[in-house]
Amino acid sequence: MDLLTNILGAIATIILAFVVGMSYGGIVRKITARVHNRLGPPWYQNFIDAYKLFGKTTAIHHGWMQIMGPAFLMVSSVVTLMFVPVLNNGGWFTNLNFKGDLIFLLYLMVFGPLGMALGAGQTGNPNSAIGVTRGLSQMVGFEIPWVMALVALMIQFNTTTITGLMDVQQMSGTWLMFSSPFAFIAAVLAMLGMFRYSPFDIVGAPTELASGPVSENGGKFLFTMMSSGSIFSFVKLTLYVDLFMGGADNLIILLIKTFSIYMIPVLYGIVSPRYRTEQAIRFFWGWPLFFGILAILYAAIF
Amino acid sequence: MKDIKAKLTEKIKASFDTVSEKDYNGNRLDFHVDVKIIPQILTFLKVNLGYIHLSHISCVDWLEEGEFEIIYILWSPVEKLKVFVRTRINREKPVLPNIDMIWRQANTYEREMREMFGIEIEGLEGAEEFLLEDWQEMPPMRRDFQTEEYAEKTFWSREGREDAIDVREEIIKRSREEIPDFAKKYSR
Amino acid sequence: MINDKNSQKIVDIIQNWARKHSIWVLAYGTGCGAIEIPPTMTSRYDAERLGVRGAATPRQADVLLVTGYLTTKTLKRVIRVYEQMQDPKFVIGFGSCTINGGMYYDSYNTIKLLDKYLPVDVYINGCMPRPEAVLAGFGKLQEIIAEGRANGAQKYKDNLEWYKANQKKIIPSLLTTDYNW
Ligand code: SF4
Numbered sequence: 001m002d003l004l005t006n007i008l009g010a011i012a013t014i015i016l017a018f019v020v021g022m023s024y025g026g027i028v029r030k031i032t033a034r035v036h037n038r039l040g041p042p043w044y045q046n047f048i049d050a051y052k053l054f055g056k057t058t059a060i061h062h063g064w065m066q067i068m069g070p071a072f073l074m075v076s077s078v079v080t081l082m083f084v085p086v087l088n089n090g091g092w093f094t095n096l097n098f099k100g101d102l103i104f105l106l107y108l109m110v111f112g113p114l115g116m117a118l119g120a121g122q123t124g125n126p127n128s129a130i131g132v133t134r135g136l137s138q139m140v141g142f143e144i145p146w147v148m149a150l151v152a153l154m155i156q157f158n159t160t161t162i163t164g165l166m167d168v169q170q171m172s173g174t175w176l177m178f179s180s181p182f183a184f185i186a187a188v189l190a191m192l193g194m195f196r197y198s199p200f201d202i203v204g205a206p207t208e209l210a211s212g213p214v215s216e217n218g219g220k221f222l223f224t225m226m227s228s229g230s231i232f233s234f235v236k237l238t239l240y241v242d243l244f245m246g247g248a249d250n251l252i253i254l255l256i257k258t259f260s261i262y263m264i265p266v267l268y269g270i271v272s273p274r275y276r277t278e279q280a281i282r283f284f285w286g287w288p289l290f291f292g293i294l295a296i297l298y299a300a301i302f
Numbered sequence: 303m304k305d306i307k308a309k310l311t312e313k314i315k316a317s318f319d320t321v322s323e324k325d326y327n328g329n330r331l332d333f334h335v336d337v338k339i340i341p342q343i344l345t346f347l348k349v350n351l352g353y354i355h356l357s358h359i360s361c362v363d364w365l366e367e368g369e370f371e372i373i374y375i376l377w378s379p380v381e382k383l384k385v386f387v388r389t390r391i392n393r394e395k396p397v398l399p400n401i402d403m404i405w406r407q408a409n410t411y412e413r414e415m416r417e418m419f420g421i422e423i424e425g426l427e428g429a430e431e432f433l434l435e436d437w438q439e440m441p442p443m444r445r446d447f448q449t450e451e452y453a454e455k456t457f458w459s460r461e462g463r464e465d466a467i468d469v470r471e472e473i474i475k476r477s478r479e480e481i482p483d484f485a486k487k488y489s490r
Numbered sequence: 491m492i493n494d495k496n497s498q499k500i501v502d503i504i505q506n507w508a509r510k511h512s513i514w515v516l517a518y519g520t521g522c523g524a525i526e527i528p529p530t531m532t533s534r535y536d537a538e539r540l541g542v543r544g545a546a547t548p549r550q551a552d553v554l555l556v557t558g559y560l561t562t563k564t565l566k567r568v569i570r571v572y573e574q575m576q577d578p579k580f581v582i583g584f585g586s587c588t589i590n591g592g593m594y595y596d597s598y599n600t601i602k603l604l605d606k607y608l609p610v611d612v613y614i615n616g617c618m619p620r621p622e623a624v625l626a627g628f629g630k631l632q633e634i635i636a637e638g639r640a641n642g643a644q645k646y647k648d649n650l651e652w653y654k655a656n657q658k659k660i661i662p663s664l665l666t667t668d669y670n671w
Contacts, residue, residue, distance in 0.1 A: 029538075038536040045512070045541060052512040052552075055505045057577040060549060127547075211546035218549035218576045434599065435563050436662045442598045450596040456660060457602040460590035 010082060014231065017081055020255070021230025022046045028266050035270045050226055056219035062123045069119015070217065070224035076112030077232040080105065084239050085163055087254065088170065088247040102150060102160050105239075110139060112232065116213055116225075123216035131212020134277050135203040141284035142193030142200075148292030149187040153243065156180055156299035162242055169246040177244040182295035184244050188264060189288035193280065194236060197269030200280050208274075237262055306381050307331050313351065318343055332386040337372075340389055341399050344374060348404060353378045353385055356404075359411040361419050365445040368393045370419060374401075396421040418443035502638065509552070509578060510632045511541040516551035516575070518568055521558015522618055523584045530621040542628055548574040553631070556608075558618075559587035561599045562660050565607060569657060569664070572608055579643050580611045580635070582627055589613050606656045609642035 026043040033040025060066075083101050113135060120128040153176065154160050157168050169176055177184045193200045204212040214225060237258035241248060245261070248254035275283065310331065311323050318339055324332040335343055347353040353376040362371040374387040391398060400423050402409040412423045413432045420441035431437075440447050474481055517527045530537050531544065545551035548571045560568060572581065583604045586592035591602030604610055611634065614627035634640045646653060657664055 033536070033538060037533045039539040040536070041538050041541060041543075048508050048541065049512045049514075052505075052508040055508065056552075059576060206544065206546040209546075211550070214550075215547045216549055218547075218551075222550055433563075435566070439598075447598070449598045452598050453591075453596050453600075453602070457591070457600075458606065459595075460603060463590065 013081060013086055014078060016086070016251075017231040017234040018227055020258075021232075021234040022050065022227070024233065024259070024262060025230055028262075031266065032270050046226070046230075050223055053219055053223040053226065058219035058221065060216065060218065060221070062216065065122040066119050066216070066221075069116045069122075070221050070228070072115020072119065073112045073232075074224050074228040076108060076115065077228040077235065080108050080112075081231060081235045083108070083162075084235050085166065085242060085247070086238055087251070088166060088249050102154065102162055102165075105162075106147060106150065109236075110143070112228070113139060120213035120216075125216045127210045127215045128213050131203050131209050131215070134209075135213065137277055138193055138200060138202060138280055138284075141281040142190040142288070145186040145284060145288035145292040146190035146194070148289070149183040149190065149295055150243075152183040152186075152292070152295035152299040153180060155296065156183075156302070162239070166242055166247045175244060175246045180295060180298065182291050182298050186288050186291040186295055187240070187244065189291065190284070191236070191240065191261075192265050192268060193284060195233065195265040195269075197265045199269065199272040199275040201269070201274055202277055202280055205274060233262075234258070303329060303383070306383060310351065310381075310383070310385070314343070314346075317346060329382055330384045330386065332388060334388050337389045337391050337398065340374075340387070341401055341404065343387060344376075344401055344404055347376055347385065347387070351378070352380050355379065356408060357384070359408060359415070361415050361421070361443075363393070363419065363443070363445045364390075365393075370396050370421065372398060372415075372421075391421070398423050400425045402426065417441065420444065506636050506638055510635045513540070513542045513553050513628065513631070514545035514551050515542060515553045515555050515582075516545050516548055516571070517555045517557060518571060519557050520560050520564050520568070521585065521587055523555075523557025526584075526618055526621055526624060527555070527557065530624045535621040535625060537625060537628065540625070540628060540632070548572075549576065551575055552578065553580045553582055554608075555582050555584055556588055556604060557584040559585075559592065559594050559600050560604065562601065563599070565601055565657070566661050566664060569607065577643050578640075580631060580640050581608050581642055582631060583610045583613045584624075584627075585619060586615055586617045589615055592617055601660065607653060609645045609653075611640045611642045 023043060023046070026041070026046040029045060030040045030043055083105055117132040117136060120132050153165060157165060159165060159168070165176065172179070196203055203209075204214065209215070214222060217225065238254070240261050241254065241257045245257050248257055307325060314321055314323070314333065318335070320336045320339070321343070322334045324334070326332065333343070355377040356374065357377050358373075358375040360373045360375070362373070364371060369390045370393055371388060371390050376385045376387065377383075378385070396419070398412075398415075398421050400412065402412060409426070409428055412426050413428045415421045416423055416426065417430075417432045417434060417437075418441055434442070439452065442449070442452075517524065519527070529535055531542075537543075548554075552575075554568070554572055554575060556568060572579070581604075583589060587594055587600070588604040588610070591597075591600065594600040595602065601607065612627050612631045614623050616623050619627070631640065654664075
C-alpha cells in the first residue's frame with residue numbers, strides 16, 4: 001500500500017510539475033509580450049507548441065548519443081523532482097529523500113546538462129559545440145555561489161537534508177530567507193544564471209548561435225527538452241521555496257510562492273540585453289561569490 | 303586643385319610618353335593610357351605620387367567599337383584627388399596585365415571581371431568560379447548576351463501573362479516626363 | 491479502435507488545430523522581404539498572438555518563408571534548408587519575385603517561378619507585401635492547415651523527380667543528400 005501511494009504520488013508530482021512548468025512558461029511569454037507592448041500568445045501556447053512538436057516526424061539521426069541527450073535531460077529532471085519535497089507535511093507529494101540528499105541534489109542538477117552536452121556534441125553542428133562550451137562555462141560561473149549558499153545553510157543548521165531545513169523553518173517560524181540572508185542573496189543571484197533568461201541566455205541565443213545545443217534537434221527531441229525544461233524549472237522553484245521560503249502547506253501557497261520567486265529572473269531578463277560569456281562569468285564571480293563567502297562566514301560565526 | 307592637377311600631369315608625362323589626360327571639374331582627373339604600361343603607371347602613382355588607395359576597378363563594354371574599357375580609380379588622401387586611369391583593350395581577345403601584387407584587393411575585382419566579361423588576366427590566381435555557379439553560357443555582363451532571352455529559356459515565365467500590355471507610353475504621357483531616346487531603348 | 495477511420499479523423503483535427511496555432515517560421519531572408527519580418531513580429535503587428543514565432547534552425551521550423559528573389563546560388567541553399575526541415579512543413583512565397591520574377595524578370599541568375607523548384611503552399615503578393623499582407627498570408631496558411639489542404643510536402647515527395655529535374659536544370663552540381671550525417 002505504501003509503495004502504491006508512493007508511485008501514484010510520484011506520477012501525480014510529475015504531471016503537476018509538467019503542467020505548472022508549461023503554464024509558467026506561457027505566462028512568461030505573455031508577460032514578456034506585455035512588456036514589449038504586444039498582445040502576446042495565450043497562456044496555453046506552450047501546450048500547443050509541445051503538442052505540435054510531438055506530432056512532427058523526426059527523421060534526424062546522428063547517432064545514439066543524440067537520442068540519449070534529451071533522455072538524459074528528462075531523466076535528470078524527473079529524478080531531481082523525486083528528491084524535492086513539494087509540500088511541507090508529506091501526503092501525496094513527499095517523495096524519496098534521505099540523509100544528505102542536498103549534496104546529492106547538487107550533483108544531480110548538473111547531470112542533465114552534461115548529458116545534453118554529450119548529445120549535442122554528437123550532432124556535429126558547430127553551433128551546438130559553441131553552445132555547449134558556453135553552457136558549461138556559465139555553469140562553472142553560477143554553480144560556485146549556489147554551492148556556497150547551500151554549504152552555508154548546511155553549516156548553519158547542521159543538516160544535509162531538505163526536509164531537515166524545512167523542519168528548522170517550521171520550528172522557528174522564520175524563513176531562512178531572513179535567518180540567513182546572505183545565502184539567500186547568493187542563491188538568488190545564482191538563480192539568474194540557472195534559469196537562462198537574458199542577460200544569461202548565452203547558451204541558446206537564437207540569432208547568434210541558432211539556438212545552440214538544440215540546433216540539430218527538432219520534433220520529438222525538442223518536445224522532450226521542452227517538457228523536461230518545464231519540469232526542471234518547477235523543481236528549481238520548489239527547491240527555492242523549500243529552502244528559503246518555508247515550504248508550502250498547500251498547492252495554492254506553493255503556486256503563489258513559486259510564481260513570485262520566478263518573477264525575479266524573468267523581470268530582470270525582460271529588460272536586459274544579452275551578456276557575452278566572459279561577462280556572465282565575471283558577473284557570477286563578482287557579487288554572488290562575495291555574498292556566498294559572506295554567507296559561509298555568517299554561518300560559521302553565528 | 304588646378305595646380306595640383308597640373309603638377310601631377312607634368313610628373314606623369316615626364317615618365318610616360320603615351321599618355322593623354324582629360325580634366326574634369328572638381329577633384330577628378332582622367333588619364334588615357336596604353337594597356338602595356340598599366341602596371342608601371344599604377345606602381346608609379348602608388349609609390350612615387352602617394353595615390354595609395356585603389357577605390358575601384360570597373361569595366362565598360364563598348365560593343366559598337368569592339369573594345370572593353372578598363373578604369374582604375376585611385377585616390378590620394380593627401381592631395382584629395384581622384385585619378386582615373388583608363389585603358390582600352392580589344393574585345394575579341396581581351397588580355398589584361400595582373401595588378402594584384404600592387405594592391406591585394408585588386409584580385410577580387412579581377413576575378414569578377416574575368417568571370418563577368420571573360421577578360422583573361424595574365425597570371426591571375428584564385429578559383430575560376432567567383433560569383434556564378436555552373437555557368438556555361440557566354441559571360442553574362444557582355445552586352446551581346448541576351449539576358450531576357452536567356453531568362454525566358456532557363457527560368458520560364460508565369461503562364462497567362464502573354465497578353466500583358468506595354469504601358470510605358472501611357473505612363474510617360476501621364477507623368478509628362480521627358481524620356482531621352484537612348485533610355486527608351488533599354489528601360490522598361 | 492486506434493486505426494479506425496473516425497478516430498484517425500479526430501486525431502487529425504486536433505493535430506491540425508495545434509499546427510494551425512503554432513507556426514514556427516524560418517525566415518530565409520533572401521531578398522528585400524527580410525525587412526518586413528521584424529515589424530510583423532514586433533509590437534505593431536505582433537504575429538506571436540497568432541502563434542507565429544521565429545525558429546532558429548530548419549530542424550525546428552514548420553514554415554519556410556522565402557522572402558523575395560532567389561538567385562540560382564541561393565536557391566541551392568534554400569533547397570537544402572527545405573530538405574532539412576521535418577514534416578509537416580510548409581512554404582510561403584513572399585513578394586512578386588517568387589511568383590513571376592517581379593522586377594528581376596529578365597535577370598540571368600534569378601529564378602522566376604518558385605513553385606517549379608519547391609512546393610509553395612501560400613503566395614503573398616506585393617513588392618514588398620506590407621505586414622498586413624503577411625499576416626493575411628499567415629491567416630490563409632492557418633486556414634488551409636486547418637482544412638488539411640496544406641500538403642506541399644507530400645506533393646514534393648510524390649513528384650520528387652519532376653522537382654529534382656527542374657532544380658538540376660539550373661543547378662547542375664546539385665547533390666541529392668539524405669541529410670543524416
Ligand atoms: S518582390 Fe519586390 S520587394 Fe520583394 S524581393 Fe522582389 S523586388 Fe524586392
